[in-house]
Amino acid sequence: MIKAILIFNNHGKPRLIRFYQYFAEDMQQQIIRETFHLVSKRDDNVCNFLEGGSLIGGSDYKLIYRHYATLYFVFCVDSSESELGILDLIQVFVETLDKCFENVCELDLIFHMDRVHYILQEVVMGGMVLETNMNEIVAQVEVQNRMEKSEGGLSAAPARAVSAVKNMNLPEIPRNINIGDINIKVPSLSPF
């Protein structure tokens, strides 16, 4: 079982935290700090598995992490998960983020935290791996995003109004009707 998924940057600021086991809020922050402390000490060419933290699961858990540019992706798992499998899962997750955000960078994660959560929900559910096929995940996320946009609502109204006006197919309304110098005498017609 995956106990927690943490994404933080090189300075320890959390970018995404998801716990699949109950911890009180201050415990959560402490775990983030401890994990950052352990992971940031590691060199870049050592192995991606860490043991030795004491807060989360006691002795039965390890930290499996990957370092991409400025972000650490840390999965905290117990012994029922395959370590190499989780490494691949991290890779799949990052590639999915890349596809959804188009060349994802840290700012994307910062400003669209909720969307990252929704993507993660398609990959890992309740601490267990749900789907690993990248295309499938992306497709589902797209559908859900479309559903959300289509509802819109008041706050989306200005945006919708603008896009509605843009899309309106107005026929050409003649503004200056230049008939020229023709004097038309309109005879009074009898009512219909």
Place this chain on the structure above:
Amino acid sequence: MSPSVPLQEMIRAIRSARTQCEERGVIQRECAAIRAQFRQADNGGRSHNLAKLLYVHMLGYPAHFGQMECVRMIASPRYSEKRVGYLGAMMLLDEKQDASLLITNSIKNDLSHSNQYVQSLALCTLACMGSAEMCRDLAPEIDRLLRASNSYIKKKAALCAVHIVRKVHELGELFAPAARSLLAEKNHGVLHGAVVLITELCERNPETLERFRKTVPDLVQIMKGLVISGYSPEHDVAGVSDPFLQVRILRLLRILGRNNEAASDAMNDLLAQVATNTDSTKTVGNAVLYETVLTVLDIKSESGLRVLAVNILGRFLLNNDRNIRYIAMTSLQRIVGTDHNAVQRHRGTIVDCLKDQDASVKRRALELSLALVSATNIRSMMKELLLFLSSCPLELRSQAASGIFNAAERYAPSQRWHIDTILHVLTTAGGDVRDETVPNLIQLITNTSELHCYTVHKLYRALLSDISQQSLVQVACWCIGEYGDLLLRGECQETEPVQVTEDDVLDALETVLQSHMSAPATRGFALTATMKLSTRITDNVDRIRSIVSIYGSCIDVELQQRAVEYNALFKKYDHMRAAVLERMPVIEKNSPGHTNGESTREAVKEVQPAKVKQAETLLPQQPANQVCDLLDLLGGSEEPLQSNPAVGSTVPVLPISTSSTAGGDLLDLLGGLEPTPLTPAPTVTVYEKSGVTLTLSREKQSDSGLTVTLTASNSTDSDISSFTLQAAVPKSVQLHMKAPSGDSLPARGAAKVTQMVVLSNPNKVNLKMRIRISYTSQGSAFQDTVQVDSFPEH
């Protein structure tokens, strides 16, 4: 108040705050605005507010006021609001909060929603934070979804079922049939979920395991399909077809094949195929191979397959990728117990990994090396391990040190080597060893009498170079105290002779005594050693006398007590000094005197509390000798504890008298022991009130009579005096009470009063006795009567 800003703008505002204080200010303002908005009725920006709250929560600020809003949003008909509401529920709510019960109904409705994405939201939330009650309520719904829905929902329902089974074990039965049928699905996501569900069910319940064994052929079929089939673009990850599913199935096969011949046979071919066909150049291939190896080693596979598996692990060990090496060592650790020889072949590589830079790899290598130590390779392994100890990271030090000690104790080729090894460890990592190392080492040294000279020379030299490692200093002081004469004699066969004068030795000990680095216990060792030397050296006895008298006014109470007592030895009891400070006898291993070694001959008054402390730490480890210890404590005798023939008959008294001094805790520990079969005196407690206990034990029985002993004890805090017993029996029985042993019962059961009573019963009537107890306690008189209707049987 200012209108609330959308999520991005708030994030921008937070990020632009330059100090923590500014950031806190921004967040507080935003939270206040959010709270106000929550209190208002329906407005369009609700989802934004909750999203902002979740962001703030991630940064660590309190967000509990959003819980009710989550509940409201989940109930909203709009998808965008539901989405954020469920996310909020997963982040902010958990089963301990009351608000989580409120969403049960919403989840139930959403599970039957027409829109599959709403259903999936509900499933996701249930799987993350569903409490046991919620799970019980909604399990039938999940079962329905498992059977009759599209594959997107089915895979989510399968994982949700796993969560339910984890929370409420009994519901596993409910899901077993559905799980079985899911194995026929084509969709990999659903298959994956089904395999996880079956794994969970099998791990929980052995009967379910039996039933699912029949699915082994199906699983083998699916695996074959994955391995052999050509390139399938949807599931391919770096050339391996859906490795995640393969790994899951292999794990399930492992569980099903364990301890079962038939199932293991069915898998053999498949495993061989996977092992040979999988491409091991990429991580994914290695993941599958690794899982295959673990499965082969766990089930009852044929020997050829096992050899193949261990060879694959060996190849992993030589891989350049550290991850693979780490994994290989983890799995070798699991099989080192069963396939020891196979792992021994890779010992060289493992020992090399000790020198790797990576701390995780080092940790694995250390554990594996310690498991591989055997009588044949002890010398070379120990060299490597000692080298490792001098350069290992701090967190591994104590593990390494204790591992080395264990290995040395089991496989030491010679005593001298053993002592050398321990000394080496103490000099390099003395601060990280466990406390019992010191007495263990001392006991080892006293046992090797031929090496005393060598040992004391080595220790003396170590002491001169470094007095910061407390364990080492303690052992050194003790040895110098004991064997100082050998040190002063100067010659020694095993090491080069060095001239040591009495002044040098006393200087060394004084340095230890005065150094600020020495712990109080260490200083105690040094003082005692100095004292012992007074009988072993001839010239500087005055110096010793002055040292000892200085410490008579030391602040440390322990040191002061010792110094005062040693002073007394010098002054009043000088005639006893030589006898008291004699050489220690050889301490036997595992004898109760073992840890008492250094204190038995010490100043007399210290013994009792010291013994209690040490005996208490000893007891958990040496149950066989607990009884001897306890008796010594209760009896307060000073001799080294030889087994006392009186032990057996007094044992039965102990469980009954619940009152003793420090023996109180020890008796609780005794509770874990099997009671020694009661000896000839069966006892029964006849009276127990206000701290006074009266027991009756049968001594002798003849055809016409019975002799019993009445024993009284007092567990209160105050002494009892004028304790008297009077007895009455039925008319035909004759009673003769012998003189009691005394009439006062000191507090807390320090002593007992016994009285023998002879009953002669020629008519063989039913024996009954009424006893009247009278005593004085705390100035007032007490009296009580008790009737004994049944006497203890044989």
